[in-house]
Amino acid sequence: MKDIDQFYNKITHGDSLEVMKTMPDESVDVVLTSPPYNLKNSTGNGMKDGRGGKWSNAALMNGYDEYNDNLPNDVYAEWQYRNLREMYRILKPxxxxxxxxxxxxxxxxxxxxxxxxxxxPVRQIIIWQRNGGINFNKGYFLPTYEVIYLIPKSKFKLAPKANRYGDVWKINQDFKNPHPAPFPFELADRVVKSTTGGVILDPFMGSGTTAVAAIAHGRKYIGIEKSEKYIKMANERIDKFKKGSIQEELNI
Structure with a gap:
């Protein structure tokens, strides 16, 4: 096991599961992450529609850099469950x-x-209400939300007054971020300021939004990312935030 402070305020290049295995038990305060959704294996949305148009040009049609987002569903589910177990192991009480x-x-x-x-041990499901996307399937209504599972250890409490946010968060997507599937700064910011922990981990760091939110609130961040391209993207965004040059883009 490595000392956890070796991971502070940097993004480690590697596989999320393997890197987390090198971290000590009960060493991080908060995990905030949005993994790949395995969308290219979907039968229930427009990814396989085949009609071209706007959706055919969407960035996720090509998967992620160094990850195709197209695992067999049982393999994907097992991989994500194992990641959650590691996240839980390294959480403080x-x-x-x-x-x-x-x-x-x-x-x-x-x-x-x-x-x-x-x-x-899911304590709550938070609804992230966002703008609608594109739905070619006439069998169901256009999806306009995602979910955030709150999975705490027994002694977890929210920061003072954070419970006023409720469990439905209306936050628009980030359309300015070059990553193919970013979550918005406002969402990351709300999670960070709703907690009191000093060390925030994102094992699927992507473009660095979790890190930026951690910095904005004086917390330490730990990132893991398997794509060197996205690490470069994230570090550039972090540097710009520290210099005050992307605050307007983040609407802060």
């Missing part, structure tokens, strides 16, 4: 995981991600 995912229709039936969450 008063820590919590905020795990952003998306309920999907697969084979005509909704997936509420119980295949991933399994026996994890």
């Amino acid at each position: 008063d820590g919590a995981i905020f795990y952003n995912h998306k309920w999907r229709v697969q084979g005509g039936l909704i997936q509420d991600r119980s295949d991933i969450i399994r026996d994890m």
Whole structure:
């Protein structure tokens, strides 16, 4: 095991599961992350529509850099569950995981991600209400929300007055971020300021939004990312934030 302070305020290049295995038990305060959704294996949205147009040009049609986002569903679910178990192991006794995912229709039936969450101690589901996307399937209404699973350890409490936010967060997507699937700064900011922990981990760091939110509130961040391209993107955004040059882009 490595000392946790070796990971502070940097993004480690590597596989999320393997890197977390090198971290000591009960060493981080908060985990905030949004993993790849395995969308290219979906049968329930426009990814496989084939009609071209706007959706055919969407960045996620090409998957992620160094990850195609197209695993067999059982393999994907097992991978994500194992990641959650590692996140939970390294949480302090008063820590919590905020795990952003998306309920999907697969084979005509909704997936509420119980295949991933399994026996994890979910305390609450937060609804992230965002703008609608594109839905070519006439069998169901246009999806306009994602979910954030709050998975705490027993001593976790919110920061003072944070419970006033409620469990439905209306926050628009980030359309200025070059990453193919970013979550907005406002969402990361709300999670960070709703907690009191000093060390924030994102094992799927992507473009660095979690790190920027941690810095904005004087916290330490730990990032893991398997794409060197996204690490470069994230570090550039972090540097710009420290210099005060992307605050307007983040609407702060």
